[in-house]
């Protein structure tokens with residue numbers, strides 16, 4: 001079938017960026033198998049009118065709609081498929097009140113200015129607690145554990161960076177800590193680490209169950225929530241926004257917030273083009289011998305190390321290990337992830353038996369060129385917000401709350417992001433190909449760091 005017939009653009013770059021290879025695996029994840037059912041919602045039928053329309057039912061849309069509804073705003077949450085169908089229902093379930101390595105408070109303040117930068121750091125630092133508070137407040141059954149997020153150092157050369165990162169977050173009042181080599185080895189159960197960053201306010205959960213729980217809470221608080229309702233077009237009509245929904249319904253709204261991540265399908269092309277897509281693969285083992293938990297992540301933290309091609313893993317309450325990450329080829333598949341990512345874990349954790357995957361799935365995240373969140377003005381009371389960037393669960397929950405406060409009458413000066421115009425990246429569709437070059441190079445650098453730490457010289 002041609003790309004055009006499948007509904008994708010015939011342009012190869014747009015096709016690479018948009019073709020959703022991830023869609024088929026939504027139902028293949030551990031999260032899908034174990035989450036309580038989605039709240040009962042259906043498509044938009046006929047015409048409706050609301051104050052605010054939020055398009056996209058991931059963490060960001062659900063958190064915004066929930067907090068808007070709690071403030072009494074008449075809000076509709078419009079999802080093309082079902083709550084959590086995008087990155088939110090498919091990730092590793094790490095709650096990380098932090099951004100990627102290198103994006104520390106100083107960098108955020110430099111990028112956004114001291115005031116907005118400070119607000120973003122404070123919001124993000126508190127976002128782990130916010131996630132677990134919302135779970136408790138709304139009785140969300142998502143097998144959560146606020147047992148901390150840990151970032152072990154794969155190289156002793158990262159030690160100075162660690163001390164600096166900890167000092168920056170501690171200056172903001174965050175209860176983070178630098179762990180010694182011995183502490184890191186005991187925390188992870190691997191002797192290949194040289195210290196670690198620990199944030200005890202992080203943790204883990206079933207992300208699909210969490211986003212379904214946020215959505216159910218939004219409904220209980222009065223939000224109008226719709227699934228199977230893809231917004232295909234937005235235009236101005238009599239001083240309001242008119243959203244056309246696949247299947248024939250319409251929504252008229254005073255204000256519109258797009259939270260569609262990388263899959264908006266052309267609702268606002270400049271805003272969508274501001275991020276490039278990255279596909280990640282996930283696997284979950286069958287339940288393992290619970291005795292293994294005594295030597296591997298004994299404190300039930302979730303761990304993502306400092307490698308560029310990072311090794312990230314966690315336990316689930318039923319003693320499975322969940323891990324995953326990138327694959328070098330743009331045509332990588334969840335099936336290939338079954339062996340690749342588990343083999344890496346077996347290498348750093350020799351006490352584990354040979355791991356096998358019971359579940360394998362994939363998802364797609366969107367990243368801006370500086371990996372920072374955006375609130376983009378797309379005109380006349382419509383905005384597009386992105387906060388994914390790979391570490392999005394805490395960030396999107398926190399940003400959703402801040403956006404709801406702002407849409408309920410807050411001032412621009414309270415926002416933890418600047419309002420900007422879309423700044424599209426050149427040829428976002430080339431990202432998968434760029435990763436095919438970036439990844440082997442950076443895997444080699446990771447290997448070199450590890451070899452150097454062991455006193456071995458690698459041939460280039």
Ligand SMILES: Cc1cc2nc3c(=O)[nH]c(=O)nc-3n(C[C@H](O)[C@H](O)[C@H](O)COP(=O)(O)OP(=O)(O)OC[C@H]3O[C@@H](n4cnc5c(N)ncnc54)[C@H](O)[C@@H]3O)c2cc1C
Pocket residue numbers: 055056057058059060061078079080081082083084085086087088089090091092093094095096229230231232259260261262263264265267279280281282362363364365386387388389390391392393394396
């Ligand atoms: C495999 C993987 C692992 C990850 N691991 C972690 C992790 O452990 N911790 C962490 O913090 N982050 C992680 N992330 C990132 C995190 O999942 C994202 O940051 C977060 O889910 C983004 O949420 P969102 O609401 O912005 O977008 P999404 O969850 O992608 O939601 C966008 C929604 O918009 C809907 N939509 C799109 N277009 C339309 C339209 N036209 N009309 C109506 N609806 C539309 C989509 O169907 C989708 O449901 C991971 C991401 C992936 C892919």
